[in-house]
Amino acid sequence: MVDRQRADARRNYARILAVAEEEVATHGAGASLEQIARTAGVGSATVRRHFPTRQALLEAVSRKRIEALRVRAHSLTGDSRDALLEWLSEVLAYCVSARGLATALAYDDAGSDPVHENSCSAALEEAAEPLLRRAVQDGVVASGVTVSDLLTLLVGIALATEHCPEPAARADRLFQLAVAGLSPQS
Structure with a gap:
């Protein structure tokens, strides 16, 4: 179970980062963290867990x-x-x-x-x-x-x-x- 959570966390991180790269390229530093979360298919708390700021x-x-x-x-x-x-x-x-x-x-x-x-x-x-x-x-x-x-x-x-x-x-x-x-x- 722990390994599965780690794999899920790694996938979430990679997905969030890929979406964030696109959003920042399009909207700059002010890209919406909520939009990044929605597009990545995760909650905003997950985004903030991986990227606290x-x-x-x-x-x-x-x-x-x-x-x-x-x-x-x-x-x-x-x-x-x-x-x-x-x-x-x-x-x-x-x-x-x-x-x-x-x-x-x-x-x-x-x-x-x-x-x-x-x-x-x-x-x-x-x-x-x-x-x-x-x-x-x-x-x-x-x-x-x-x-x-x-x-x-x-x-x-x-x-x-x-x-x-x-x-x-x-x-x-x-x-x-x-x-x-x-x-x-x-």
Whole structure:
């Protein structure tokens, strides 16, 4: 009986996650948990048992892609500035295309409570640290820049362009502007 319950719980989790991925893609971070439950064929209490907060659901929806971005960061070699900017551009593109990810990354709980730790942000921070460290060591990024600064910039751009007619193009333009700065090139 216990094994059957565990199998049922695993199936429910997988079904809820699949439906949540579709709902978040369609409706963004504000996707209705009740609609997710109905579409998955479970009660809202079951959804909340697997995903106690909206943040937990958004993180689960983004987990595979975040892992791919983490692996990608570790594979980038060559010019340190180019590698960092390429990876940041990929993170931004994903934030723009995956409605709700920017909200998941922006989540900021008071303190370092492991129950509320933001696993998406933590994974991206861990991935970006070597890229940023190398760029700073090479003198192509200012020494005061932090990974948190860079991720905050990407989240801000993604949130600012979410409702634009062409959010990806607008986000890329703003990112390039941030990288180049406001001063004309000499």
